[in-house]
Amino acid sequence: MDQPLQDRLPNYVDLLLDAVFLVDAAGHIIYVNRACERIFGYTQREMTGQLMVSFLHPEDLVRTHEESLQVMAGFPRVGFENRYIHKHGHIVNIMWSARWSEADQLRIGVARDVTGQKLAEALQAATYAVSEAAHSAKDLDSLFSLIHAIIARCVPLAGLAVATCMHHPDRLEFPYQRNDDGDNGDDLLLHEATARKLCEEVLHSGQPLQLTHDALAAPSGVDAAAKGASAWLILPLVAQHETIGVLILKARPGARYSDKDRELLHFVSAQVATAIERGRLKARLLRAAQYDDLTNLPNRRLFHDRLSTALARSKRRQHPMALLYIDIDDFKHVNDTLGHSAGDRLLQHIARSLEGCVRKADTVARLGGDEFVIILEDIHGPHDALAVIEKIRSALHAACVIDGTTLHTAASIGLALYPEHGSEAEELLRHSDSRMYHEKTGPAP
């Protein structure tokens, strides 16, 4: 303790928690205090004499070079941030305060490890982004794309897939997979059979799974071996204590997911699970508002939307279109003799038969009860619509067995044509309804 204070100073510098660097004009480390080991993983001896940039994250090279020129030009700087690669391979975020000593021809820099803060900021940003995405995404597909972009901002990502078991706990579906490495950007990411097996493992264990080989990768035209194996991470998606699926991440070539990455991803995946759950609920509500529960056909509300759209398109293209109003004959008799649930099954059968008589682009809707409507677009004239009506009559008349009883269905069908019978939706609907009624009741005596 008899040592003068200035002689003891180096010991005190070694007690500092921040790393103190002296770097010469060419970028060699002349001195670093002991904190370097805590922050970068390298001892003082290992760092001294090395080029500072040899520890730097390659993506920060240019920015850091520009910053060092500023410092050496005599501008003291506080708050510059860049990234270094820790001896164990993970990224360390550093915030600098630095100045140039003209007399010593040295840069004096103090490096503070802000990795923890960066992680907290990244968590906050990701949380905000995921909740924004959950609000703004118009459907689950767009939500998955937004989530892909958010995760790519958090960790090194070369592809993402989402597997869900939302419809059935034992049936995994892959509603989203995108390989950023693919030649056209949308190559399939996964070898589905392997992915299914590994995802099921994660679903059952509830634990993430890290892989360092490419067993999960889809066979592709690109020479995958030439690019080297990628690291993969499968994370469970848990919303309200229920595992609803998994996220599958493919790391960028050469990258591995660090503990910090996994910590971040663990948190993000919980947010993502909640967002998917919310998206699923939204989709379900939307579907319930637009589709008939029994037959899965568009309901009256969606039919009106489709009719306006189809009419607007026909007007624009000056192309005829047809509207068919279909009411099943004596349907009540089926309910009365075979029961309501047999009646339900017959309605479902009729729905499928009607769909089978038209093109995919046409709309078959159920207005309610035993009333259906069909919008036929892109017809050339009445003969096309009449041909469809004939097809419908024979499809309905074909035998259908329900509860051991063979049924042959008949229907009254009213036809309205645009433009002959009206140019507005209501007019066409009224016309087709009255033609149907006319057919059902027969000509007035």
Ligand SMILES: Nc1nc2c(ncn2[C@@H]2O[C@H](COP(=O)(O)OP(=O)(O)OP(=O)(O)O)[C@@H](O)[C@H]2O)c(=O)[nH]1
């Ligand atoms: N099973 C079942 N029956 C339904 C449903 N919705 C309406 N119905 C029944 O469908 C029948 C329709 O009867 P009506 O409008 O008299 O028609 P109909 O018996 O076909 O007689 P016509 O149209 O005059 O030939 C009624 O018995 C309703 O209760 C449904 O979702 N399921």
